Structure formats: structure tokens, C-alpha cells
Amino acid sequence: MQMSRDLVGGLGTSIIGAVYYYYASQLRVSALDDSFGPSGLPKTYGVIMIVLGLAIAADSLLRARRDRAAGLAAQPQWAGQGQKMLRAAGLLCIGIAYLLLVNWAGYAISIALLLMATALYRGAPPSWRVIAVSVGGAAALWGIFVLLLGVSMPSGLLLPG
Numbered sequence: 001m002q003m004s005r006d007l008v009g010g011l012g013t014s015i016i017g018a019v020y021y022y023y024a025s026q027l028r029v030s031a032l033d034d035s036f037g038p039s040g041l042p043k044t045y046g047v048i049m050i051v052l053g054l055a056i057a058a059d060s061l062l063r064a065r066r067d068r069a070a071g072l073a074a075q076p077q078w079a080g081q082g083q084k085m086l087r088a089a090g091l092l093c094i095g096i097a098y099l100l101l102v103n104w105a106g107y108a109i110s111i112a113l114l115l116m117a118t119a120l121y122r123g124a125p126p127s128w129r130v131i132a133v134s135v136g137g138a139a140a141l142w143g144i145f146v147l148l149l150g151v152s153m154p155s156g157l158l159l160p161g
Contacts, residue, residue, distance in 0.1 A: 004064065005077045010057030017049025094118055106156025107145075112138035 024042030094117045102110040116134035124130050145151040 004060045005081070006060035006063075007057050010053045010055070010060060013053030013056065014050045015053075017046045017051075017053055020049060021046025090121055091118065094121060102156070103154050104157050107153035108138050108142050109156065110154075111141055 021043055024039045024046055027039040027042070094114065097117070098110055098114040101113065105113075112134045115137045116130055119130050119134065120126060142153065146153055
């Protein structure tokens with residue numbers, strides 16, 4: 001039996017949900033917490049991920065069984081997936097570079113570079129528009145988080161602040 005993408009994805013989602021649930025259950029409980037507690041919502045997310053992942057995996061198995069009973073040949077699902085995984089790995093590397101850069105360069109510069117690198121990686125032609133969107137997007141995100149929501153962001157070593 002060939003493992004379908006839905007089966008692998010469903011089982012993977014369930015595993016991620018179980019790990020998420022485990023870490024959510026490790027959150028400290030405070031005497032000031034309500035009955036739901038600080039881990040209530042994260043635990044709920046973990047359970048939802050587990051249930052939906054198992055539902056996708058079960059649907060995949062039932063569909064494969066139904067197709068075999070009907071005499072239908074299994075469709076090739078993995079062709080070209082290596083290329084897609086490499087593209088995703090490239091985006092992951094851009095994200096890791098952002099995380100390594102943010103404390104040194106600060107949020108505003110790092111997020112502008114993240115937006116620019118992502119746009120170029122996804123195929124946008126290098127132009128003043130990419131720069132403008134990256135700088136404008138970074139300014140908008142900084143404004144939303146810092147000015148509107150009051151979240152302190154790393155200023156970095158370049159622009160201590």
C-alpha cells in the first residue's frame with residue numbers, strides 16, 4: 001500500500017498537535033487563573049489538531065480502501081514533492097535568518113529584510129517596488145505592534161534604543 005499525502009499529512013498534524021498539547025499542559029498555573037487556566041486555549045488547539053489530523057488520515061485510508069474495492073488504480077501523489085519541499089526549506093531558511101538577525105539589527109530592519117527576501121525568493125523581480133513594499137510593510141507592522149498594541153520589539157545593537 002502506497003502512503004498518500006493525506007495520510008502522511010494527517011498523521012504529521014496529529015503528532016504536531018500531540019507535542020503542542022504536551023507543552024501546553026506544562027504551562028504554570030497561577031492562583032489568580034480562572035477555571036479554564038492559561039493552558040486551556042492552547043490545549044484546545046492541540047486537541048483540535050489531533051482530531052482533525054486523525055480525521056484526515058482516516059478519510060485517506062477509507063478512500064484508498066474504497067478505490068481498491070472499485071478496482072481503481074492508485075494515483076501517483078508524490079511526483080514533484082521533492083521540489084516543493086526544497087522550496088519550503090528555502091522559506092524556512094529565510095525565517096531562520098530573520099530570527100538570527102532580529103536581535104542584532106532590530107525588528108524594523110529585520111522585518112523589512114524578511115519581506116524583501118521572501119518576495120525575491122518567491123519570484124518577484126528585483127525593483128524599487130519590492131524595496132518600497134518591504135519598507136512600507138515593515139513600517140506598518142512596526143506601527144501596529146509598537147504604537148497600536150504596545151508590544152516592545154527588539155531595537156537591536158545597530159540602533160540601540
